[in-house]
Amino acid sequence: MRSSILLLLALLTTSITAQASTPETPDIMRWGWDAHKMVCAIAWWEMEDTTQDKVMELLAVDGRYDRFLESCLWADEVRGRDAQYDRWTTAHYVNLPRGATEFDIERDCANTFCVVESILESRDVLAASDDLNRERLDALRFLSHMMSDIHQPLHAGYADDRGGNDTPITLFGNDTNLHSAWDWGLIDHTGKAWLDYASELYFDISDSDRAAWASDDPGSWSVESLEIVYSSAYDIGNGIVGQAYYDRHIMLIETRLQQAGIRLADWLDELLGD
Numbered sequence: 001m002r003s004s005i006l007l008l009l010a011l012l013t014t015s016i017t018a019q020a021s022t023p024e025t026p027d028i029m030r031w032g033w034d035a036h037k038m039v040c041a042i043a044w045w046e047m048e049d050t051t052q053d054k055v056m057e058l059l060a061v062d063g064r065y066d067r068f069l070e071s072c073l074w075a076d077e078v079r080g081r082d083a084q085y086d087r088w089t090t091a092h093y094v095n096l097p098r099g100a101t102e103f104d105i106e107r108d109c110a111n112t113f114c115v116v117e118s119i120l121e122s123r124d125v126l127a128a129s130d131d132l133n134r135e136r137l138d139a140l141r142f143l144s145h146m147m148s149d150i151h152q153p154l155h156a157g158y159a160d161d162r163g164g165n166d167t168p169i170t171l172f173g174n175d176t177n178l179h180s181a182w183d184w185g186l187i188d189h190t191g192k193a194w195l196d197y198a199s200e201l202y203f204d205i206s207d208s209d210r211a212a213w214a215s216d217d218p219g220s221w222s223v224e225s226l227e228i229v230y231s232s233a234y235d236i237g238n239g240i241v242g243q244a245y246y247d248r249h250i251m252l253i254e255t256r257l258q259q260a261g262i263r264l265a266d267w268l269d270e271l272l273g274d
Helices: 002-015 033-046 049-059 083-090 115-128 134-149 178-188 194-203 207-213 218-233 243-272
Strands: 168-171 174-177
Touching: 033 134, 033 178, 033 194, 033 243, 049 134, 049 243, 115 134, 115 218, 115 243, 134 243, 168 178, 174 178, 178 243, 194 243, 207 243, 218 243
Parallel strands: none
Antiparallel strands: 168 174
16 A cells, blocks of 8 residues: 555655635634645555545545545534534643643543544444444544544643633734644644645654554544643743743654554555555
């Protein structure tokens, strides 16, 4: 599979059609749309050919998306806009109490349908049958999106400031909040086009990385995010955040994008591949 990645990348670069428009102001609790596309591009390049075929068969159920990476934005597109998915409004994140160092599903998901639960439920729906129907299509789209969300550290953040949404900062001279900085602000500061950035990150992944990142436990992924939150994400001084903060954290963000893409491919190979 990976021997054909260069050809696939060339084809993808020349054939991607218009993406869903990015809102001028990202919604709260939204991992930036470029980040979602990067994660799903990495996953697409990583997954087996037979898995790609099964993904495309599922996407054809409603024909809304021609490409996998476009479908990875769907969970944000329907959020708050389609009442049948209201239950999934809180499924993009998990909130933990200040001072927590571990994820506890009974404590942290007791009152909301959280991101860990949404990933597990989507996996179970995909695993239940091989049917080509709307339920499994939705499960694919939710899983692909939430797998990315859980790797954004502030999506496993503190409840008292809504994962950094209520912590104001000035990032490179622009007023924003800590959550948005991690959603898109720090990534945007690289100045890289998302597809070039995704391919750069993909080719930097080693086989030892793949082995180290192999995991079947989304609860542990939330702990990985939380460790970044309590170890350094809130080291913002007086709230004026710039190059030094970026330099300390951009590689952490890049690793989270890589991990999300590889883990998503692993799961889809297991759930859909031959």
